[in-house]
Every structure is written in structure tokens, then in C-alpha cells.
Amino acid sequence: MRAGPVVAVDLLDLADQAKRILGCNYGSSVPLDDLIGRPRPLRETAEAFDDPSSDTGVRTILTP
Known part of the structure; x- marks a missing residue:
């Protein structure tokens, strides 16, 4: 099995937020x-x- 990209995730931040x-x-x-x-x-x-x-769309782009 070929592995895909690996990322580091802060699990506390993920759950807390x-x-x-x-x-x-x-x-x-x-x-x-x-x-x-x-x-x-x-x-x-x-x-x-x-x-x-x-x-008016699902997403709105905010510009500066």
C-alpha cells in the first residue's frame, strides 16, 4: 500500500476549537x-x- 502525504496536526487544538x-x-x-x-x-x-x-453562492471571498 502506498502512503500519501503526511501532516502534523495539533489534536488538542483540533478538538478544543x-x-x-x-x-x-x-x-x-x-x-x-x-x-x-x-x-x-x-x-x-x-x-x-x-x-x-x-x-448568492456558498462561499464569499472577502477582499482587503
Whole structure:
């Protein structure tokens, strides 16, 4: 069996901060452009949290 990449993970930080490790063997079948809504300036961070529920994309890119 061939081993893949190895990473070091701080398990205390992972559990304490309720973080998750996600991965995919073969990439995503959904084009990235379909997931990204629209870029917003950093000052609109609060509004960006509403974007997924308002059908403007699953992810919002915040720009400086």
C-alpha cells in the first residue's frame, strides 16, 4: 500500500476549537465558480454571513 502525504496536526487544538479535517481523493465534481458567490470588501464581513442563505453562492471571498 502506498502512503500519501503526511501532516502534523495539533489534536488538542483540533478538538478544543471544534475544527474538522476534510479531504477528497479526486477533487470536486462541482466547478469552483458555482460555489463562489461574489467578492465583498472586508468591511462587508457581516453581510457575507448572509450570502449562503440568500442564494448568492456558498462561499464569499472577502477582499482587503
